[in-house]
Amino acid sequence: MTDLPTDLPADTTTDPLVTLPAEADVVICGAGPVGAATAYYLARPGLRVVVLNYDPPGDPANLATYRYSGGSLRWTWPDPVKREMTTETEKFIRGAAPQVDLAMLQNTYHLLHTGELIPALNVSATRLVELLRDQAEERGAQFIDAVAVTGVRPDGSGHMVETTRGTVRAGRVLGAMGAANASVFPQSSAAPEKRQLFVLDLPVPPEREQMPHTIVPVGDGFGYVFLKLIDDRLRVLVGQEDIVEDDDTSGPVDHWSTILDRGLGATLPWLREARVDEILWGVDTAQKTLVVDEPATGLLIANCGSAIRSAAWLGRTLAERLGA
Incomplete structure (x- = not known):
């Protein structure tokens, strides 16, 4: 669709033969700004965090919207919630920028x-997401690419995450696939x-x-x-x-x-x-503040439009809920 490499991610597709783990403490469905940021804040020794990412070539439905976003960020808002969300992300970006080129203006x-x-x-949305992913992996989160989540069903005190490459049992699950959440989680209340x-x-x-x-x-x-x-x-x-x-x-x-x-x-x-x-x-x-649905204990469905501008706050907030 575009030849803009600053804002399009490198090919992160891993070997499709990588085996899905049978179990995890937390499964995050989606590795965009919400999923990658949550993994960054959640990952720690002893906690098995698995992030499932499906990135079809060319993104034919254009659901990975952060890739095509403006990447603009202001942190002065009358609304105190928006102000907190964006101020925390601005501080995170400034802290990361000296070590990583985020194409910041x-x-x-x-x-x-x-x-x-x-x-x-203004920053490169894809570079920010790549940074969050890289640092989440350094902290111990496992990212598995080329795997699509097809459903989540209850399983005793946890959940079975069904994918195109098998199932993973997890105590807690986060749906963080942006507009694609609706296709897997009909309980999602967010509007596209x-x-x-x-x-x-x-x-x-x-x-x-x-x-x-x-x-x-x-x-x-x-x-x-x-x-x-x-x-x-x-x-x-x-x-x-x-x-x-x-x-x-x-x-x-x-x-x-x-x-x-x-x-x-x-x-x-x-x-x-x-x-x-x-x-x-x-x-x-459509909503530019965090919308969380919890249709079952331990299953969170998170949506937030323009997520780049609030990524750090979103990740920390969701990690706190999932880590409780």
Whole structure:
């Protein structure tokens, strides 16, 4: 779908003949930002943590939405929960950045309708997830790739996790597969939502390198325009919410001209010079705070849209619940 290696993970598929363990203390279904972060905070000597990851080539359903996310993070919010979630993640990222290249940019959010300038970061979502995974493995978590979870059923005081390569019995299970949770866990209450980002062909000369992440009210919604390092090159990206309704989850839809004509082009006329090089899209969770369903004791189904910006808080919070 895209040739943007900064934000697409390396091939982590392991030998398909790797044997699934018969038992684990905790099984985490999904190795995206929520699953990898939870494994990072949960893993410790003596606790058998197994993370099951299914990563079909090309991600045809575009369910691994973090790969195509903007990776932008602000930590000043009126909502105290969002503020806590993002502040903890910002501190984690800053602590990791000196040792690991997260393609980090320091910038600001500029809210045109309020005049606010809010400190912010932009990072590579896939590099952050890879870091969490690597450090979770160093702490003793076992990641098994190329295995799809097909169901979870009760088994005495625990659960049997059914997969395409056998079953694993676990005392506690976390469903952390993003929008794919719904296909395995019908009890999940989170709502799916399509998201798109337009990568533009605009140049980024020195005078544009400090452009803030600009939030533009348009009708009942808003557009956002920001810079991101992609393949070591600064690119201009544009996203939108509620300017154009788009529920087509079969693929990207190019409504760039519509967004411009409905008001974004009038506020930021320089965008009319642009062509769309690439549309990054995915199916995410609509709610941007943590939604946890617990249909049975020891079985948690976790969803959180825009999980990258809250990854550290999400991982710690879920690890505490699973480790209890």
